[in-house]
Amino acid sequence: MNALYSLFAVFVLILVGMGGTAAGMTHLFGVVIPYLAIAIFFVGFVAKVIGWAKSPVPFRIPTTGGQMKSHDWIRHSKLDNPQTTGQTIARMALEILCFRSLFRNLAVQRFGSTEDGVDMKVRYASSKWLWGFALLFHYSFLIVFVRHFRLFTDPVPGFLSGLEFFDGLLQLGVPTLYLTDVFLVLGATFLLLRRALLPQVRYISLVADYFPLFLILSVACSGIMMRYFGKTDIMAVKELTMGLFSFAPAAHIEGIGAIFYIHLFLVCVLIAYFPFSKLMHLGGVFLSPTRNLPNDNRAKHHRNPWNDPNVKAHSYADYEDEFREKMVEAGLPVEKGLDEAAQTEAQ
């Protein structure tokens, strides 16, 4: 049902875009809504980031998956349990650029089952599909996004032409097929089917999980229709986009078809929805204290700066001072022996 609600919502959005253009509201859809969407995006994004940045993180709370730095003869897992800022940056870079934690994702497999399931065994096996398609999807999206800058720049920077050249390297069809268009749709479809078909993922999937995928697919498909089937007047589009960028939007531009306004409207909804959705992992991944902190808990003492001075804390050292004799008597390990403690007290 959640998938159907999301699909329905995207259909309504497409109808709104179509209806608006048919009614001649091109100024609303070509100028007002894009500005509004960008304003919502910036305010929402900044507010979210400020909110996260203001959350107190007095202690080191990274999630770790390997040996912490310890004795010299125990091998330290530098990437999975970073001790220094440099190691943390390396861990973050691998996570952000290569989705390393997803690469290490394991799938549970059941095998050897009998009728009543008594002999069923469970094992964990490497599962690279999700990682592969997630990478394909995100990098294709990024390249499609960056390629669009040719619509906003005049003259078009050289590196964009280079990107277009490599993206269309197969030289298939007229206009040339961009590989990233195919990969983007392929990646998003895989992520959608995984949610809809795998029972354990479907069980935890909400409208907020399906809606962005359907929305991104509709943006990609409307763009593809425009480029390969509908044929839009790119010069007219460029006049509009350059006008928007220079804050001097053109009043009315001839020759831009309805499909462009639908594409733009869907993009605007995506942009405005972004800060309030799971898509904010784009910003969140950098600010996650379970990732961006070195695990130096044993090496450094981290004192909570928000500790109330009026509240008397009882540290382990205090505890040991209080019960040292009894602990030694009971044969419990102590950090300071009786002699050492007496010496320190005498000083």
Ligand code: HEM
């Ligand atoms: C999240 C942002 C966007 C995504 C994911 C997206 C996606 C796509 C895709 C997949 C295509 C097919 C051809 C290609 O890859 O170049 C396309 C084409 C197109 N898009 Fe977008 N788009 C986005 C934003 C925009 C914006 C903001 C505009 C204009 C203001 C725009 C205008 C166009 C135009 C005019 C085409 C046709 C290009 C051609 O005929 O070569 N798109 N878009």
